[in-house]
Structures are given as structure tokens and as C-alpha cells.
Amino acid sequence: MTRFRCNGMDVQTGAAPMSRLLDVLREDLRYTGPKEGCGEGECGACTVRIDGEPVMSCLVPVCQVEGAEVQTVEGLAQPVVHAVQSAFLQHGAAQCGICTPGFLMAAAALLDENPHPTREEARVALAGNLCRCTGYQKIVDAVVRAIAKEA
Amino acid sequence: MSIGTSPPRRDGLEKIVGSSLYADDLRPDGCLYGATVRSSRAHARILGLRRDPAFDWTGVTLVTAADVPTNIVTLMTDDQPVLAGGITRHVHEPLALVAAPTREQALAAARAVIVDYEDLPALFDPELAEGNAIQIFGHDNVFKKISIRRGTFGGRQGIRVRGRYQTGLQEQLYIEPMSMLALPRPDGGFTVQGSMQCPYYIDRAVKRMLGDERVNVVQAVTGGGFGGKEEYPSMLACHAVLLARASGRPVKITYRRDEDLRATTKRHPSIIELDTLVSPGGHVLEFGARIVMDGGAYHTLSTVVLSRAILHVTGPYRAEAVALDGVCVATHTPPNGAFRGFGAPQAQWAAERHMDRVARTLGLDPLELRRRNLYKEGDITATGQVLHDPGGFAVLDRALAAAEAPVDDKTIRPGVTAPAMARGRGLALAWHGCGFTGNGEAKIKGKVALEVRDGTVYVGIASTDIGQGTETIFPQIVAEELGIDTARVQMLPHDTAQVPDSGPTVASRTAMVVGGTALAAARALRRHLQSTAMSDEHGFDALLSRLAPDATARVVETYEVDANIQWDMDTYQGDAYPCYGWSCVIVDLRVDTDTGEVIYDRVVTATDVGRALNPVLASGQIEGGTLQALGWATQEEVVLDSRGGMRNDRLTNYIIPTALDAPEMVTELVEIPFAGGPFGAKGIGEIPMDCPAAAVAQAIEAATGAALHALPMTPERVLAALETPGESR
Ligand code: FES
Numbered sequence: 093m094t095r096f097r098c099n100g101m102d103v104q105t106g107a108a109p110m111s112r113l114l115d116v117l118r119e120d121l122r123y124t125g126p127k128e129g130c131g132e133g134e135c136g137a138c139t140v141r142i143d144g145e146p147v148m149s150c151l152v153p154v155c156q157v158e159g160a161e162v163q164t165v166e167g168l169a170q171p172v173v174h175a176v177q178s179a180f181l182q183h184g185a186a187q188c189g190i191c192t193p194g195f196l197m198a199a200a201a202l203l204d205e206n207p208h209p210t211r212e213e214a215r216v217a218l219a220g221n222l223c224r225c226t227g228y229q230k231i232v233d234a235v236v237r238a239i240a241k242e243a
Numbered sequence: 244m245s246i247g248t249s250p251p252r253r254d255g256l257e258k259i260v261g262s263s264l265y266a267d268d269l270r271p272d273g274c275l276y277g278a279t280v281r282s283s284r285a286h287a288r289i290l291g292l293r294r295d296p297a298f299d300w301t302g303v304t305l306v307t308a309a310d311v312p313t314n315i316v317t318l319m320t321d322d323q324p325v326l327a328g329g330i331t332r333h334v335h336e337p338l339a340l341v342a343a344p345t346r347e348q349a350l351a352a353a354r355a356v357i358v359d360y361e362d363l364p365a366l367f368d369p370e371l372a373e374g375n376a377i378q379i380f381g382h383d384n385v386f387k388k389i390s391i392r393r394g395t396f397g398g399r400q401g402i403r404v405r406g407r408y409q410t411g412l413q414e415q416l417y418i419e420p421m422s423m424l425a426l427p428r429p430d431g432g433f434t435v436q437g438s439m440q441c442p443y444y445i446d447r448a449v450k451r452m453l454g455d456e457r458v459n460v461v462q463a464v465t466g467g468g469f470g471g472k473e474e475y476p477s478m479l480a481c482h483a484v485l486l487a488r489a490s491g492r493p494v495k496i497t498y499r500r501d502e503d504l505r506a507t508t509k510r511h512p513s514i515i516e517l518d519t520l521v522s523p524g525g526h527v528l529e530f531g532a533r534i535v536m537d538g539g540a541y542h543t544l545s546t547v548v549l550s551r552a553i554l555h556v557t558g559p560y561r562a563e564a565v566a567l568d569g570v571c572v573a574t575h576t577p578p579n580g581a582f583r584g585f586g587a588p589q590a591q592w593a594a595e596r597h598m599d600r601v602a603r604t605l606g607l608d609p610l611e612l613r614r615r616n617l618y619k620e621g622d623i624t625a626t627g628q629v630l631h632d633p634g635g636f637a638v639l640d641r642a643l644a645a646a647e648a649p650v651d652d653k654t655i656r657p658g659v660t661a662p663a664m665a666r667g668r669g670l671a672l673a674w675h676g677c678g679f680t681g682n683g684e685a686k687i688k689g690k691v692a693l694e695v696r697d698g699t700v701y702v703g704i705a706s707t708d709i710g711q712g713t714e715t716i717f718p719q720i721v722a723e724e725l726g727i728d729t730a731r732v733q734m735l736p737h738d739t740a741q742v743p744d745s746g747p748t749v750a751s752r753t754a755m756v757v758g759g760t761a762l763a764a765a766r767a768l769r770r771h772l773q774s775t776a777m778s779d780e781h782g783f784d785a786l787l788s789r790l791a792p793d794a795t796a797r798v799v800e801t802y803e804v805d806a807n808i809q810w811d812m813d814t815y816q817g818d819a820y821p822c823y824g825w826s827c828v829i830v831d832l833r834v835d836t837d838t839g840e841v842i843y844d845r846v847v848t849a850t851d852v853g854r855a856l857n858p859v860l861a862s863g864q865i866e867g868g869t870l871q872a873l874g875w876a877t878q879e880e881v882v883l884d885s886r887g888g889m890r891n892d893r894l895t896n897y898i899i900p901t902a903l904d905a906p907e908m909v910t911e912l913v914e915i916p917f918a919g920g921p922f923g924a925k926g927i928g929e930i931p932m933d934c935p936a937a938a939v940a941q942a943i944e945a946a947t948g949a950a951l952h953a954l955p956m957t958p959e960r961v962l963a964a965l966e967t968p969g970e971s972r
């Protein structure tokens with residue numbers, strides 16, 4: 093039995109310790125926000141935050157999150173949508189949307205550390221996430237403008 | 244006013260909070276997981292399929308070719324089986340299916356099916372395929388041949404320039420792998436739900452396979468397609484239905500990435516030879532082309548891909564006489580299919596590279612050479628079409644102005660400023676026929692339904708939103724015409740039981756053709772309300788107020804084909820497309836002359852979109868397509884193994900651009916309206932794929948002197964070209 097917190101709730105799973113966190117989230121806990129694009133750490137669609145750090149959940153055995161705080165895109169929207177989520181909507185950064193949950197988690201982690209990243213800093217932070225629809229232009233726009241400069 | 248503004252996408256909120264349900268997010272009660280047994284041979288007789296006796300088969304459903312009522316994937320020709328029975332014609336071809344309670348069990352069961360083969364000789368080289376003794380398709384392995392002749396050859400003085408240009412396979416690489424569910428219906432039929440572009444293709448394919456009309460097809464939220472989810476999902480849906488039929492349970496098949504890469508369609512590789520006669524002043528007198536495309540083992544849409552290639556192979560340029568020949572052949576490789584651009588990017592890569600070769604031969608500036616030949620008002624194309632309002636010069640001027648304007652340093656990628664970096668700028672031009680070729684729309688008769696209930700207008704179309712934003716644009720079109728708020732226009736689910744057949748989501752036709760039909764439907768709806776209310780009131784609400792509060796209305800409008808369009812399919816003469824989009828791309832890059840790596844700094848695109856219905860969505864399409872084209876230019880290479888299958892079947896070794904590889908983009912929307920499109924809009928989905936590769940090649944040449952003529956221009960190819968400057972490769 094693995095116990096952890098997910099999106100602010102105490103959860104437990106009887107899944108085998110080496111089960112992928114991605115499968116536990118999607119299949120057992122029914123958080124289907126994290127997506128599987130490759131299953132081997134290359135696309136970032138499965139990105140969640142573990143104790144604040146963006147991590148590809150397809151590479152993490154569930155036993156590793158014992159006692160940790162896991163956040164998925166569903167949790168990022170609670171209690172209100174995160175500034176970067178609104179910015180994605182406003183700037184057209186989500187097209188098909190399959191990559192969006194992963195980008196949002198990576199971007200939210202970046203903005204926690206660095207609320208006003210340059211375009212280049214945003215690109216570096218998002219280099220582990222693949223998007224095939226946007227050419228990244230509007231994703232970078234959304235991330236650098238998510239947190240208003242004057243705020 | 245709604246048109247020309249950018250309300251956020253309709254499905255955006257669900258997408259940013261993670262509540263959108265894609266096919267693999269659906270898990271109906273009692274759902275089984277399906278997996279596919281695939282051929283390990285390129286060409287073989289299948290002697291038999293056996294269950295491994297050591298495997299525990301309890302709870303596993305197995306389906307083979309013998310269980311398929313009509314073993315055909317319905318598309319254009321009837322050559323492709325749902326499951327191969329007697330002969331397998333390409334590696335990774337589906338031979339059998341299994342379903343089990345968990346994905347792991349299903350995958351294990353698929354591995355436990357033993358196939359006995361008798362190998363047959365296989366053919367991989369498209370240049371040897373036509374008429375080869377090894378037969379794959381028909382008697383000569385030719386899927387399609389097309390020739391276009393116009394004007395007379397000979398008797399002219401000039402300089403002859405010849406070149407050979409090649410392109411490789413490219414994977415669409417939608418980030419959501421293929422996924423499809425089949426659910427048994429209480430009436431004995433099936434509902435298919437999944438990731439797709441064309442619900443009615445699947446509807447027809449499943450009904451024909453079963454010989455049963457009790458089928459409906461519903462699109463789930465779809466994580467990208469780019470053409471890749473045009474035809475292949477028909478086969479996948481047939482597979483899921485076969486397993487649901489055999490097990491009596493809902494069945495879901497989701498491909499793993501490696502399986503998706505190995506098994507699904509790719510962009511057709513091409514070999515294009517151009518032979519031109521030009522005047523010393525750089526005017527193209529005679530233009531000859533020979534195109535060879537590799538269709539793979541089954542036809543899929545190869546005829547149409549070849550057609551689009553040949554219709555674009557001159558590039559956006561005049562010639563006094565043309566002789567264009569194209570052939571698409573069969574080889575024992577996985578079938579190639581639809582991919583954004585549909586043959587036009589391959590053709591215009593060749594056309595633009597050839598322009599540079601002509602410029603080099605004549606000692607002319609490549610840009611000046613293009614100006615001398617670029618289509619002008621009233622020019623006549625290779626098919627005899629008279630061009631009106633061609634946009635080549637407009638996009639060229641806009642791109643040059645944007646590229647030369649002083650830039651904010653922050654919007655140039657810094658690249659890496661090692662001493663071995665050579666800097667270059669390249670430019671390319673393209674045109675792109677919007678919608679189906681010739682009178683294709685007349686055959687399709689795409690329909691749009693509008694329904695009014697409780698003051699809300701519901702739009703029923705089979706065209707799917709696979710990321711382009713059509714769920715947002717259709718309400719904008721209808722709301723604009725009816726003069727109401729877009730919030731009062733809703734989309735019906737893309738369920739073939741509820742919406743009419745609008746034709747497939749392909750060929751840059753959704754916004755332009757289906758959108759135009761939606762506009763006509765809104766007008767028809769007004770007329771309908773006027774006659775019901777017996778009023779000639781124009782306003783939608785004024786009309787509604789004259790009807791009973793619970794009044795409903797429904798109109799179905801069919802695409803009105805422009806009677807002036809004349810097209811002869813046999814001679815390939817006439818109006819090839821109802822209109823053309825135009826594009827100019829300018830690339831700034833650096834070449835690492837030690838490693839051969841290309842680093843993109845900035846890309847300016849100017850694209851004639853007719854009218855930008857929603858500028859944010861339109862520029863999003865262009866930016867995404869541009870990066871896909873840059874990937875095709877320098878990064879994306881499919882490596883085949885000895886059986887003709889994809890060897891680099893992982894995202895670790897099939898590399899697509901990341902945010903760090905992508906340039907900063909300046910996206911200029913040029914609006915030259917098309918009278919036949921809604922509010923002037925033209926198709927824009929595919930044109931961004933046409934220019935970038937050639938612009939990159941010109942920039943590499945400007946930076947280093949190395950002229951490359953084959954895609955992708957990987958670091959190895961760039962280095963090789965640097966070592967032997969002046970050689971054609
Ligand atoms: S699914 Fe985890 S990185 Fe692709």
C-alpha cells in the first residue's frame with residue numbers, strides 16, 4: 093500500500109510498488125489530466141509536480157511518492173485556475189490540448205521559481221515537453237506573460 | 244462583430260483544466276483492451292496462426308482474417324485488408340487481434356500468437372517498382388500515373404538546367420497516439436468512439452466490413468492529426484469493432500508510441516527530376532518534371548497525394564510550356580498516407596531548390612529570378628487555369644518588410660555564437676490549392692445542419708476539431724451572419740447519428756468549404772424562419788419572437804458548387820482548385836560548420852489567408868505548420884530496417900523540434916479575399932508546410948556555399964555537402 097497526497101487529498105493505492113505513477117493517477121485515481129505520449133520520458137505529456145518539482149510520471153514508480161505531495165493539472169486548477177492556465181487560454185497556447193497538461197505543470201514550476209522569465213528561460217524550462225501543434229510560439233507568449241510584470 | 248476577432252477556443256477551458264476526455268481517458272464498464280498481432284515479414288505467405296500452448300488463454304478473445312465478414316478497409320480502392328489472411332505485403336501489417344481484461348495481458352497474448360510464414364521476395368526501391376516482376380498492386384505496381392501537357396516544346400533558344408530532388412518519410416507525430424473504442428449497442432450494432440479526423444470515413448468502413456448499418460461513430464477530443472488520423476483510424480475502428488463483436492464487450496485499442504510509429508502512415512517519400520529551359524534573362528520557357536512517389540504496400544490516398552504533387556510542382560511560377568509526369572508506385576513498406584500538405588510540400592521543395600539552381604547557373608539573384616517568374620494577374624497555370632488576384636507579390640513584399648524591419652533583440656533566438664557558426668538567410672515562395680481538386684466538392688456534397696432550440700442555434704457538422712479551432716470558428720461564422728452573440732451558437736457532438744456528412748476533415752477545406760456551407764445554412768435558416776413566421780424581418784431575435792416560445796427549426800444546407808469551375812479529370816486541364824493561398828517564408832539561421840547542425844534564429848512567414856476569421860487561431864495554425872516543416876527540413880528522418888520497417892521507432896531517436904529548437908516566429912496574415920469562402924476566408928491548414936524547407940536550404944547555401952538537394956538536411960548531410968562544395972546531393 094502506497095500513501096501520498098494528490099491534489100490536496102490523502103490517497104492510497106494497492107498498486108504494485110513498481111507501477112508507474114502515471115497509471116495509478118489515470119487508472120486508479122481517475123485523474124486523466126496527465127497524458128501518455130510516449131511512456132519513456134521524451135514527450136512530457138505526463139508531467140506532474142511532486143513536492144513542487146515537475147516530473148514525468150511515466151518514469152516514476154509509485155512507491156517513490158510515498159508521503160509526497162503530488163499535483164496534477166486538475167489540482168493546478170484548484171481552488172482557482174492558475175495564472176498560467178488563464179494565459180494559455182488567452183494566448184491560444186492550447187490547440188489540440190494533449191500536451192497542455194504537461195506544459196502547464198512545467199510552466200507553473202518555472203513561474204514559482206521565476207515569475208518573470210525571459211522567452212529564452214521559458215524555452216529552456218519547457219524543452220522537455222513536446223508540442224506538435226503550436227510551434228511553441230504561443231506557449232512561450234503565454235508563459236512569459238502569465239504573471240503581469242507590474243504585479 | 245465576431246469575424247476577425249479572436250475569442251478563446253471553445254474547448255479551451257476543458258483543455259487547460261485537464262477535463263477534456265480523449266479516447267484513452269474513456270473507460271466504459273467491462274472494457275477490454277485490444278492488441279494487434281503484426282507481420283514480422285515484408286512479403287510472405289501466411290501458412291498459419293497458432294496459439295502458444297504455454298500461454299494462459301483464459302479470458303482472451305482472438306480474431307483472425309477468417310472472422311472478418313468483408314475483409315476490406317473501405318477508402319478509395321479495395322486493396323487493403325482489415326486483417327491480412329493469405330499474404331502479408333508489409334512488415335507490421337495487422338494479422339490478428341486479441342482482447343483481454345488488462346493492457347498487459349492483451350500485449351502478452353498478442354506475443355503468444357505464433358505465425359508461420361513462407362518468405363517471398365520483397366521490393367523496396369520505388370524507382371524499380373513499376374513493371375517489376377515482383378507484384379504488389381495490379382499488374383505493374385502503379386497506383387496512379389498522371390501527366391499534364393501544355394504548350395509546345397522545342398524551337399526555343401535558352402539554357403537547360405536539370406536537377407534531382409529527394410524527400411524522405413515524415414511521421415505526423417500527433418502527441419496523442421491512435422486510440423479507438425468500440426461499444427456494443429443494445430440493438431446489436433456498435434458505437435465507435437475515438438481519435439479521428441473523418442467520422443464518416445469510419446462510418447462507411449465499419450458498415451461495409453460488417454454488412455450492417457447499425458453503426459454510429461463519435462469523435463472523442465482528438466490530440467492532433469495532421470492527416471495521420473484521416474485514413475488509418477478506419478482500420479483501427481474495424482479492429483476494435485471485430486473484438487467487441489467477438490467478445491460482446493466494449494473494447495479499447497490504444498497504440499503505444501513505438502507501435503504507432505511503426506504501423507501508421509507517413510508522408511510519401513519523393514524523387515523529383517526537373518528539366519527546364521530558361522532564357523538568359525531568367526524566364527522559364529519550358530518546364531519538365533518527373534515525379535516518383537512511394538505509396539507503400541496499399542493505395543490509401545496515394546492517387547490524391549500524387550495529384551496534389553503534380554499540380555504544385557511548378558511552384559508559383561509561369562512557364563511557356565510544361566510537360567509534367569508523375570507516378571506513385573507500390574513497395575513492400577507500410578502504406579504512406581495523408582500528411583499536411585499532401586504532396587505539395589515535396590513538389591515545392593523541388594521547385595524552389597530548382598529556382599536556386601537556375602539562379603546559380605545564370606548568375607542571377609535568386610530573389611530577382613523569382614520576381615521575374617512569379618504568377619501575376621491573368622497568368623495561366625499548367626492546367627490552363629487563369630489566375631485572378633494571385634497573392635505571390637503581396638506575400639513576398641509583406642515578408643520582406645517584416646524581415647527587414649528593425650527587430651527587438653528579445654525576439655531572436657540567441658543561437659550559439661561559436662566561431663564555427665556561419666549565418667545565413669533564405670527565402671521561399673509557394674502557392675497552395677485550397678479544398679479538393681477540380682470538381683471534388685461536387686462529388687462530396689458536404690452538408691451542414693443548423694437547429695434552433697430555446698433560442699440557441701446548434702451547428703451539426705461532421706468536420707472535426709483536431710486542434711485547428713473549428714469548434715470556435717463555426718459559431719463565429721453563424722453568429723456573424725445571424726447577428727447574435729457567439730455564446731448562443733453551440734456545436735452538436737460529432738456523432739454520425741446526429742450530424743450530416745460534411746465531407747472529410749482534410750485538404751484545408753473545413754473553414755473554407757464547410758464554413759461557407761455553414762454561412763449559407765445560416766441564411767437558409769433565416770429564410771426558413773421568415774416563412775414560418777410569415778415575416779420579412781431580418782433580425783434573428785425579431786423572427787424568433789414571432790414564433791411560439793418552444794418552436795424549433797432545422798435546416799440542412801448542401802455545398803453549392805461554383806458552376807464556373809471547369810475541370811477535366813482525364814486531361815488534367817481546367818480549374819484545378821477553386822482558389823489558391825500564397826506564402827512567403829524567410830528563415831534566419833546559423834550553421835555549425837564543425838558539426839553540420841542548423842540552428843534557427845528567426846522565421847518570418849507571410850501567408851495569404853483570404854480573411855483571418857480568428858487571427859489567433861489562424862496564426863497558431865501557421866506557426867505549428869512552420870515548425871513541422873522545419874523539423875522535416877533538418878531533424879526528422881525515418882530510418883528503415885532490412886524489412887522496410889521503421890527502425891527508429893521511439894521519440895528518443897525520431898527527433899521532432901522542441902521549444903529550444905524552434906525559432907522565434909513573426910507571423911504576417913495577408914488578406915486577399917476569396918469570394919467563395921465565408922467572409923473571404925481561404926484554407927490555411929496546409930500551406931505553412933510548403934515553404935520552410937526550401938528557405939532553410941537557401942539559407943544554408945547562403946551561409947556556407949553548400950547546396951543540398953535531399954531532405955532531411957541532417958548534420959551528416961550538411962557536413963558531407965560542406966566537404967564537397969558545388970556537388971549536387
Ligand atoms: S509519456 Fe511520460 S514523457 Fe512521454
Ligand code: FES
Binds near residue numbers: 187189191225226
Ligand atoms: S497543442 Fe497539440 S500537441 Fe500541443
